[in-house]
Amino acid sequence: MPxxxxxxxxxxxxxxxxxxxxxxxxxxxxxxxxVALPRPAFVALSGDLGAGKTTFVKAIxxxxxxxxxxxxxxxxxLVHEHAVHDGTLLHAxxxxxxxAGDLHEIGWHDALARATWAFVEWPxxxxxxxxxxxxxxxxxxxxxxxxxxxxxxxxxxxxxxxxHLSGHA
Numbered sequence: 196m197p198x199x200x201x202x203x204x205x206x207x208x209x210x211x212x213x214x215x216x217x218x219x220x221x222x223x224x225x226x227x228x229x230v231a232l233p234r235p236a237f238v239a240l241s242g243d244l245g246a247g248k249t250t251f252v253k254a255i256x257x258x259x260x261x262x263x264x265x266x267x268x269x270x271x272x273l274v275h276e277h278a279v280h281d282g283t284l285l286h287a288x289x290x291x292x293x294x295a296g297d298l299h300e301i302g303w304h305d306a307l308a309r310a311t312w313a314f315v316e317w318p319x320x321x322x323x324x325x326x327x328x329x330x331x332x333x334x335x336x337x338x339x340x341x342x343x344x345x346x347x348x349x350x351x352x353x354x355x356x357x358x359h360l361s362g363h364a
Contacts, residue, residue, distance in 0.1 A: 207349065207350055207351055207354055208347065208348065208349055208354055209347070209348045209354035209355070209357035209358050209361075210345070210346060210347045210348070210357065211345075211346050211357050211360065211361040212343055212344065212345045212346070213343070213344045213346070214337075214341065214342075214343055214344075215341065215342045215343075215344060216340065216341045217340050217341070218250065218340065221250065221251065221254040222254050222257060222258065224254070224344075225251070225254035225255045225257065225258040226258045227360055228255065228258075228356075228360055229255060229258040229259055229312070230359075231356040231357075231359040231360045232312060232330075232356050233352035233353060233355070233356060234282065234311055234312075235310060235311055235312070235313070236311070236312045236313065236329075236330070236352075236353065236356070237307075237313045237315070237325075237326045237328065237329040237330070237353075238312070238313065238314045238315070238329065238330045238331075238332060239315050239318035239325060239329055239330070239331045239332065240252070240314060240315060240316045240318070240332050240334065241317075241318060241319065241331065241332065241333045241334070242333060242334030242335065242336075243336065245336070246334040246335070246336050246342065247334055247336075247342055248316045248334060249266070249267070249268045249286075249288075249316070251314075251332070251334065251344075252266055252284075252286050252314045252316075253266045255284070255312070255314060256277060256284055256286075259277075259279050259282070259284055259312070260279045260280070261277045261279055261284060265277060266286060268288055268316075273287060273288060273289065273291065273292070273301050274286070274287045274301055274302070274303065274306050275287075276306060276309065276310070281311070282310075282311025282312060283309050283310050283311050283312075284310070284311065284312045284314065285306055285307065285309070285310035285312065285313040285314065285315075286314050286316075287303075287306075287313070287314070287315045287316065288316040288317060289315060289316065289317040289318065289320040289321060290316065290317045290320070292317070292320040292321065293320070294320065294321070294323070295320075295321040295322075295323050295324040298321060298324070318331075326350075327349060327350055328349060328350025328351075328352060328353050329348075329349050329350065329353055330346055330347065330348050330349070330353045330356065330357065331346070331347045331349065332344055332345070332346050333345040333346075346360070
């Protein structure tokens with residue numbers, strides 16, 4: 196189970212860091228996160244190439260009841276939607292987006308409106324239009340198998356999700 200390294204909170208912002216020492220620890224973390232997320236939820240995933248952003252989304256998908264084999268990096272399709280009985284998971288990889296002006300061409304707004312959970316890789320490409328209420332997840336590579344997940348919940352519902360996830364709800 197991931198261990199909480201630190202946790203700070205305010206009214207509309209809450210942050211926590213979690214250490215994942217092996218990929219097997221990611222699934223229990225994903226289940227806890229999915230339970231804590233508001234509906235709808237927006238999660239912005241940042242990290243170097245190979246940090247595990249898509250692996251993170253695969254774990255979330257499995258926690259939601261989606262076959263993780265169906266979750267692939269949407270680098271070329273940009274946006275993938277996965278429906279489950281109680282919602283829709285949107286997985287976007289915006290690496291090839293120049294800026295927020297390109298979003299209209301990919302049907303972003305319609306896809307986002309349908310999403311129960313939106314997980315977006317390379318959110319810095321659309322920084323100007325990121326929702327105010329969201330969770331920012333920064334993934335840092337610690338070793339070949341270990342990662343640090345730094346989460347910042349912005350807005351009351353997303354901050355509450357971080358509080359819940361870190362055991363302070």
